[in-house]
Amino acid sequence: MSTPLLEVRNLSKTFKAFRAVDGMELSVEAGTIHSVIGPNGAGKSTLFKLITGVHVPTSGEILLGGQAIGGEHPHQIARKGLVQVFQLTSIFTRLSVFDSVMVAAMATRRRSLDLSGRFRKALAGEVELLLEDVGISHLAKRISGELSHGDQRALELAMALATKPRVLLLDEPTAGMSPAETSTIAALIVSSVRSRDITVVLSEHDMDVIFEISDRVTVMHQGRVIAEGTPQEVRTIPEVMAVYLGDQVSGVVSVGYGPLPRRRESGPRTPLPDSSKHREKGQS
Ligand code: ADP
Ligand code: MG
Numbered sequence: 001m002s003t004p005l006l007e008v009r010n011l012s013k014t015f016k017a018f019r020a021v022d023g024m025e026l027s028v029e030a031g032t033i034h035s036v037i038g039p040n041g042a043g044k045s046t047l048f049k050l051i052t053g054v055h056v057p058t059s060g061e062i063l064l065g066g067q068a069i070g071g072e073h074p075h076q077i078a079r080k081g082l083v084q085v086f087q088l089t090s091i092f093t094r095l096s097v098f099d100s101v102m103v104a105a106m107a108t109r110r111r112s113l114d115l116s117g118r119f120r121k122a123l124a125g126e127v128e129l130l131l132e133d134v135g136i137s138h139l140a141k142r143i144s145g146e147l148s149h150g151d152q153r154a155l156e157l158a159m160a161l162a163t164k165p166r167v168l169l170l171d172e173p174t175a176g177m178s179p180a181e182t183s184t185i186a187a188l189i190v191s192s193v194r195s196r197d198i199t200v201v202l203s204e205h206d207m208d209v210i211f212e213i214s215d216r217v218t219v220m221h222q223g224r225v226i227a228e229g230t231p232q233e234v235r236t237i238p239e240v241m242a243v244y245l246g247d248q249v250s251g252v253v254s255v256g257y258g259p260l261p262r263r264r265e266s267g268p269r270t271p272l273p274d275s276s277k278h279r280e281k282g283q284s
Helices: 044-051 074-079 097-108 118-133 149-162 179-194 207-213 231-235 238-250
Strands: 006-015 018-028 033-037 059-064 082-084 167-171 199-203 216-221 224-229
Touching (some): 006 044, 018 044, 018 199, 018 216, 033 044, 033 179, 044 167, 044 199, 097 118, 118 149, 179 199, 207 231, 216 231, 216 238, 224 231, 231 238
Parallel strands (some): 033 199, 033 216, 082 167
Antiparallel strands (some): 216 224
């Protein structure tokens, strides 16, 4: 078996006396879209912050390409190619869409942020291609902060892709989006990462998106894994669906159950959706 590109072993994070992540295990194969799902408070965002170095683990290991990265600074981890799609900050909201992606592209190449020089010219084609890929090339000259919610998420994806990540983490990328925007961004994630051979770790509350785009799904509850498998495998575990849907419906997990058996056998790969059917931007 090949070494997983990203591996989390017996990882825990305690806040005061509370264990937000409690013996978490995750094994992400290169080139896959691997989703982490679970009810609110399951520990998904904390797991992502541990992986990206925002939080220091209380115990356990995080390995990128077999090398331990747990406890390193976020910028060191980002430089190794593990990048989280970030929210537009106030600096970027005042730049044009094109310049926002340009700054992201320049930043990882460790050059000065010279927005008018020769280096900019060399990168311009790359930036244009990224904007085309995420469907916002027509907005290149617009101020980032003035874009619609969905277009800003597409811009954030382009900015993250501009850094040429090996592993891209997305924590609830469709939060606050309309169903149409959700479909669009899901299709963009699939098409843009597949064409670049990027590995994705995704947390997402929209189950349709999860089951449509994931190769593997890890189900988290109370800081640990309760199930793992292909989307088809996971969706047939009634307890998983009860916990998750219970949360979606009421906001509270009220279903009691013991730990579920882990599913670690690798099932057949999920057929990829035809992402063209989601390219409906501008029709609504
Ligand atoms: P999820 O993303 O799955 O909804 P989180 O990782 O955000 O879950 O949170 C998991 C648990 O950890 C929650 O109970 C949350 O209140 C707690 N938590 C998260 N971050 C902190 C923090 N910085 N300090 C204290 N508790 C935290
Ligand atoms: Mg979260």
